[in-house]
Amino acid sequence: MADDAGYDGASDQDLLARHVEGDPEAFGEIVRRHRDRLWAVALRTLGDREEAADAVQDALVSAYRAAHTFRGQSAVTTWLHRITVNACLDRARKAASRKTSPVDDTERLEQLLEPHESASAPAERNDLHRQLLEALGTLPTDQRAALVLVDMQGYPVAEAARILDVPTGTVKSRCARGRARLLPLLTHLRADGGGEGGKKSAGRRNRTRGTSVPPAAGTQDAGPSDSAAVKGGGGRA
Numbered sequence: 001m002a003d004d005a006g007y008d009g010a011s012d013q014d015l016l017a018r019h020v021e022g023d024p025e026a027f028g029e030i031v032r033r034h035r036d037r038l039w040a041v042a043l044r045t046l047g048d049r050e051e052a053a054d055a056v057q058d059a060l061v062s063a064y065r066a067a068h069t070f071r072g073q074s075a076v077t078t079w080l081h082r083i084t085v086n087a088c089l090d091r092a093r094k095a096a097s098r099k100t101s102p103v104d105d106t107e108r109l110e111q112l113l114e115p116h117e118s119a120s121a122p123a124e125r126n127d128l129h130r131q132l133l134e135a136l137g138t139l140p141t142d143q144r145a146a147l148v149l150v151d152m153q154g155y156p157v158a159e160a161a162r163i164l165d166v167p168t169g170t171v172k173s174r175c176a177r178g179r180a181r182l183l184p185l186l187t188h189l190r191a192d193g194g195g196e197g198g199k200k201s202a203g204r205r206n207r208t209r210g211t212s213v214p215p216a217a218g219t220q221d222a223g224p225s226d227s228a229a230v231k232g233g234g235g236r237a
Contacts (some may be wrong), residue, residue: 012076020068027064034077039082039161044153045088051095052088059087075165082164085145093133135185143178146171151179 007029018026021115025194038059042052063083070079149160149170157175163166 013072016067016076017066017068027067029230030076031060032079034080038080039083041084041149041153043165044155045085045148046091051091055087055091055129056084059089062087077163078165082141082145085148086141089133089136089144089148092129118124120158131186135182138185139178139181143174146174147178147182150175154181193221 002231007026010018010026010029012033015023015026015030019030027112035056038056039052042055042059043049046052046055055094059080063080066083070076136147138146145164146160149155149163155163157168161171164171
């Protein structure tokens with residue numbers, strides 16, 4: 001097994017290139033560097049530890065297999081987070097189609113749909129969740145990732161910018177464009193908006209998110225086990 005110290009000076013892009021060239025350890029080093037943040041994104045999106053672990057594994061397997069398609073037009077960390085967000089959305093869609101909701105999305109939906117008065121019945125919330133995810137699926141990846149981080153997961157714009165490795169202004173513009181594209185698709189959900197529901201919704205906006213960041217690497221709950229991180233791949237996780 002290669003010594004980890006041999007990768008200390010290598011950039012993520014260098015490591016990805018080495019992986020494509022056949023280095024059996026390079027992708028494992030990428031996983032080691034980014035797993036904790038990918039895990040945090042997945043956990044905040046799905047709200048369920050098992051679902052989050054599965055989504056991270058799905059994302060890492062996809063990244064492992066698609067590494068040869070990376071063209072360096074964005075940072076490797078941006079690429080990984082986009083894949084992870086998409087894996088989470090796929091799992092959430094499947095859960096919604098089974099008429100179950102792995103996350104209590106009431107407040108998050110209110111943030112995106114305000115001043116819509118939130119649905120109170122579970123069936124209505126599930127339907128809102130399903131329609132929101134379907135609408136998100138129509139957006140370009142950049143806009144979708146920004147909206148999921150800021151509007152659904154409750155990240156401050158500055159933190160979302162660090163996760164996506166772009167300026168804060170870019171995150172703001174992607175969110176604005178994404179919301180503008182979503183509005184026509186979600187207008188029917190706002191028909192009962194206004195009144196006290198809208199005021200309550202607006203009051204909740206920018207509330208500190210309740211899901212804490214998982215422990216740092218090396219602790220028991222830092223993320224999915226190394227052995228499962230790249231299931232089916234040749235790299236060390």
